[in-house]
Amino acid sequence: MRLLWTHALKRATRTTLALTVACGAIAAGPFTTGAQAREPLPLVASVDPVRYMGTWYEITKLPNFFQRRCLSDTRATYALRPDGHIQVTNRCRTGGTAEGPEFDTATGQARALDASNARLQVSFLPEALRWLPFGWGDYQVIALDADYRWVMVGEPGRKYLWILARQPQLAPDALKALTERARALGFPVDQLELTSHLSARSPSPSGEGAGAGAAQTPGERR
Secondary structure (H helix, E strand, O other): OOOOOOHHHHOHHHOOOOOOOOOOOOOOOOOOOHHHHHOOOOOOOOOOHHHHOEEEEEEEEOOOHHHOOOOEEEEEEEEEOOOOOEEEEEEEEEEEOOOOEEEEEEEEEEEEOOOOOOEEEEEOOOHHHOOOOOOOEEEEEEEEOOOOOEEEEEOOOOOOEEEEEOOOOOOHHHHHHHHHHHHHOOOOHHHOEEOOOOOOOOOOOOOOOOOOOOOOOEOEOO
Protein backbone atom coordinates (compact mmCIF):
# COMPACT_ATOMS: atom_id res chain seq x y z
CA MET A 1 0.00 0.00 0.00
CA ARG A 2 2.66 5.94 -1.55
CA LEU A 3 0.59 8.94 -1.87
CA LEU A 4 -1.22 9.60 -5.12
CA TRP A 5 -0.98 13.02 -6.63
CA THR A 6 -4.38 13.28 -8.26
CA HIS A 7 -7.37 15.09 -6.84
CA ALA A 8 -9.41 11.91 -7.24
CA LEU A 9 -7.22 10.06 -4.79
CA LYS A 10 -7.51 12.61 -2.02
CA ARG A 11 -10.64 10.74 -1.10
CA ALA A 12 -8.72 7.47 -0.89
CA THR A 13 -6.03 8.90 1.30
CA ARG A 14 -8.63 9.45 4.01
CA THR A 15 -9.20 5.73 4.22
CA THR A 16 -8.40 2.69 6.17
CA LEU A 17 -6.11 -0.11 5.89
CA ALA A 18 -3.62 -1.78 4.99
CA LEU A 19 -4.29 -2.37 1.63
CA THR A 20 -4.38 1.29 0.60
CA VAL A 21 -0.72 1.46 -0.24
CA ALA A 22 0.10 4.62 -2.19
CA CYS A 23 2.06 5.16 -5.35
CA GLY A 24 5.61 6.19 -6.15
CA ALA A 25 8.92 5.35 -4.55
CA ILE A 26 8.86 4.46 -0.86
CA ALA A 27 11.71 5.53 1.36
CA ALA A 28 13.07 3.15 3.96
CA GLY A 29 12.00 3.69 7.55
CA PRO A 30 14.43 5.14 10.08
CA PHE A 31 15.32 1.72 11.51
CA THR A 32 15.74 0.03 8.12
CA THR A 33 19.10 -0.19 6.41
CA GLY A 34 19.35 0.73 2.74
CA ALA A 35 20.32 -2.84 1.89
CA GLN A 36 17.27 -4.27 3.66
CA ALA A 37 14.96 -1.81 1.94
CA ARG A 38 16.21 -2.96 -1.46
CA GLU A 39 16.04 -6.68 -0.74
CA PRO A 40 12.91 -8.45 -2.01
CA LEU A 41 10.64 -9.67 0.75
CA PRO A 42 10.34 -13.44 1.22
CA LEU A 43 6.69 -14.14 0.41
CA VAL A 44 4.41 -17.08 1.10
CA ALA A 45 4.43 -19.77 -1.58
CA SER A 46 0.81 -19.24 -2.57
CA VAL A 47 -2.46 -17.60 -1.57
CA ASP A 48 -5.85 -19.14 -2.32
CA PRO A 49 -7.92 -16.15 -3.53
CA VAL A 50 -11.24 -17.74 -2.58
CA ARG A 51 -10.16 -18.42 1.00
CA TYR A 52 -8.65 -14.95 1.27
CA MET A 53 -11.91 -13.21 0.47
CA GLY A 54 -14.08 -11.71 3.21
CA THR A 55 -13.36 -9.36 6.09
CA TRP A 56 -9.99 -8.86 7.81
CA TYR A 57 -9.55 -6.73 10.94
CA GLU A 58 -6.46 -4.58 11.33
CA ILE A 59 -4.55 -5.68 14.44
CA THR A 60 -1.54 -3.40 14.11
CA LYS A 61 0.16 -1.26 11.49
CA LEU A 62 3.07 1.04 10.85
CA PRO A 63 1.68 4.59 10.97
CA ASN A 64 1.07 6.20 7.61
CA PHE A 65 -0.35 9.42 6.20
CA PHE A 66 -3.37 8.00 4.44
CA GLN A 67 -4.75 6.39 7.62
CA ARG A 68 -4.17 9.48 9.74
CA ARG A 69 -7.92 10.05 10.32
CA CYS A 70 -8.63 6.47 11.40
CA LEU A 71 -9.28 6.30 15.14
CA SER A 72 -10.37 2.65 15.48
CA ASP A 73 -12.31 -0.22 13.90
CA THR A 74 -10.17 -0.48 10.79
CA ARG A 75 -10.99 -3.38 8.50
CA ALA A 76 -10.71 -4.47 4.88
CA THR A 77 -13.20 -6.59 2.97
CA TYR A 78 -12.25 -8.40 -0.24
CA ALA A 79 -14.56 -9.81 -2.92
CA LEU A 80 -13.79 -11.49 -6.24
CA ARG A 81 -14.87 -9.50 -9.29
CA PRO A 82 -16.23 -11.05 -12.50
CA ASP A 83 -13.03 -9.98 -14.31
CA GLY A 84 -10.86 -12.03 -11.92
CA HIS A 85 -9.55 -9.04 -10.00
CA ILE A 86 -10.42 -8.28 -6.37
CA GLN A 87 -12.63 -5.53 -5.01
CA VAL A 88 -11.17 -3.95 -1.86
CA THR A 89 -13.39 -2.07 0.58
CA ASN A 90 -11.53 -0.32 3.39
CA ARG A 91 -13.40 1.08 6.38
CA CYS A 92 -12.44 2.76 9.64
CA ARG A 93 -13.99 4.84 12.38
CA THR A 94 -13.13 8.52 12.12
CA GLY A 95 -15.30 10.09 14.82
CA GLY A 96 -18.73 10.25 16.38
CA THR A 97 -19.81 8.66 19.65
CA ALA A 98 -20.23 5.14 20.96
CA GLU A 99 -23.92 5.36 20.14
CA GLY A 100 -23.37 7.05 16.77
CA PRO A 101 -19.92 6.33 15.36
CA GLU A 102 -18.80 7.91 12.09
CA PHE A 103 -17.03 5.77 9.52
CA ASP A 104 -15.02 6.45 6.39
CA THR A 105 -15.10 3.93 3.52
CA ALA A 106 -13.17 3.66 0.26
CA THR A 107 -13.40 1.08 -2.50
CA GLY A 108 -10.53 0.03 -4.74
CA GLN A 109 -9.18 -2.85 -6.75
CA ALA A 110 -6.36 -5.36 -6.29
CA ARG A 111 -4.67 -7.39 -9.02
CA ALA A 112 -2.29 -10.32 -8.71
CA LEU A 113 1.10 -9.97 -10.40
CA ASP A 114 1.89 -13.67 -10.63
CA ALA A 115 0.34 -17.10 -10.19
CA SER A 116 1.23 -17.29 -6.49
CA ASN A 117 -1.27 -14.49 -5.69
CA ALA A 118 1.15 -13.42 -2.94
CA ARG A 119 2.36 -10.36 -4.83
CA LEU A 120 -0.37 -7.90 -5.67
CA GLN A 121 -0.94 -4.25 -6.44
CA VAL A 122 -3.80 -2.11 -5.14
CA SER A 123 -5.34 1.07 -6.51
CA PHE A 124 -7.98 3.43 -5.17
CA LEU A 125 -8.12 5.57 -8.29
CA PRO A 126 -11.56 5.94 -9.87
CA GLU A 127 -12.23 2.84 -11.96
CA ALA A 128 -12.08 4.78 -15.22
CA LEU A 129 -8.49 5.81 -14.44
CA ARG A 130 -7.10 2.46 -13.32
CA TRP A 131 -5.58 1.80 -16.73
CA LEU A 132 -2.97 4.45 -15.94
CA PRO A 133 0.54 3.11 -15.22
CA PHE A 134 0.72 4.99 -11.90
CA GLY A 135 -1.55 4.89 -8.87
CA TRP A 136 -0.91 1.25 -7.97
CA GLY A 137 0.82 0.30 -4.70
CA ASP A 138 2.53 -2.94 -3.66
CA TYR A 139 0.66 -5.42 -1.43
CA GLN A 140 2.83 -8.43 -0.60
CA VAL A 141 1.83 -11.35 1.63
CA ILE A 142 4.75 -12.08 3.96
CA ALA A 143 3.06 -14.56 6.31
CA LEU A 144 -0.28 -16.34 6.24
CA ASP A 145 -1.90 -18.73 8.70
CA ALA A 146 -2.66 -22.19 7.28
CA ASP A 147 -6.32 -21.68 8.22
CA TYR A 148 -6.37 -18.08 6.97
CA ARG A 149 -6.90 -16.69 10.48
CA TRP A 150 -4.17 -14.04 10.26
CA VAL A 151 -1.95 -12.48 7.62
CA MET A 152 1.01 -10.08 7.53
CA VAL A 153 1.29 -7.73 4.55
CA GLY A 154 4.06 -5.32 3.64
CA GLU A 155 6.00 -3.79 0.78
CA PRO A 156 9.68 -3.93 -0.21
CA GLY A 157 10.51 -0.45 1.06
CA ARG A 158 9.68 -1.59 4.63
CA LYS A 159 7.72 1.62 5.20
CA TYR A 160 4.27 0.03 5.32
CA LEU A 161 3.24 -3.04 7.30
CA TRP A 162 -0.07 -4.47 8.46
CA ILE A 163 -1.01 -7.48 10.56
CA LEU A 164 -4.63 -8.49 10.00
CA ALA A 165 -6.87 -11.18 11.45
CA ARG A 166 -10.33 -12.63 10.93
CA GLN A 167 -11.33 -11.58 14.43
CA PRO A 168 -10.85 -8.17 16.07
CA GLN A 169 -8.17 -9.62 18.37
CA LEU A 170 -5.15 -11.84 17.75
CA ALA A 171 -3.54 -14.16 20.31
CA PRO A 172 -0.56 -12.38 21.96
CA ASP A 173 1.88 -15.17 21.11
CA ALA A 174 0.91 -15.05 17.42
CA LEU A 175 1.23 -11.25 17.35
CA LYS A 176 4.61 -11.40 19.05
CA ALA A 177 5.92 -14.01 16.63
CA LEU A 178 4.76 -12.01 13.61
CA THR A 179 6.30 -8.83 15.03
CA GLU A 180 9.64 -10.56 15.51
CA ARG A 181 9.50 -11.93 11.98
CA ALA A 182 8.87 -8.42 10.67
CA ARG A 183 11.79 -7.11 12.75
CA ALA A 184 14.10 -9.70 11.22
CA LEU A 185 13.01 -8.54 7.76
CA GLY A 186 13.99 -4.96 8.53
CA PHE A 187 10.64 -3.36 9.36
CA PRO A 188 10.73 -0.64 12.09
CA VAL A 189 8.43 -2.62 14.39
CA ASP A 190 9.07 -0.33 17.37
CA GLN A 191 6.74 2.09 15.57
CA LEU A 192 3.82 -0.34 15.25
CA GLU A 193 0.44 0.97 16.44
CA LEU A 194 -2.21 -1.36 17.82
CA THR A 195 -5.73 -0.91 16.44
CA SER A 196 -8.72 -0.95 18.77
CA HIS A 197 -12.09 -2.34 17.70
CA LEU A 198 -14.88 -0.72 19.67
CA SER A 199 -17.82 -1.63 17.49
CA ALA A 200 -16.54 -4.67 15.58
CA ARG A 201 -18.63 -7.78 15.32
CA SER A 202 -17.14 -11.13 14.48
CA PRO A 203 -17.55 -11.88 10.77
CA SER A 204 -19.63 -14.80 9.61
CA PRO A 205 -17.50 -17.84 8.76
CA SER A 206 -18.81 -18.06 5.21
CA GLY A 207 -16.02 -17.31 2.76
CA GLU A 208 -13.68 -16.05 5.48
CA GLY A 209 -11.25 -18.84 6.17
CA ALA A 210 -11.75 -22.52 6.83
CA GLY A 211 -11.56 -24.63 9.92
CA ALA A 212 -12.14 -23.95 13.58
CA GLY A 213 -9.99 -23.60 16.62
CA ALA A 214 -7.06 -21.39 17.54
CA ALA A 215 -4.91 -19.86 14.83
CA GLN A 216 -1.45 -21.30 14.49
CA THR A 217 1.59 -19.44 15.71
CA PRO A 218 3.93 -18.27 12.93
CA GLY A 219 6.54 -20.91 12.32
CA GLU A 220 3.99 -23.72 12.23
CA ARG A 221 2.83 -25.04 8.87
CA ARG A 222 1.76 -22.40 6.32
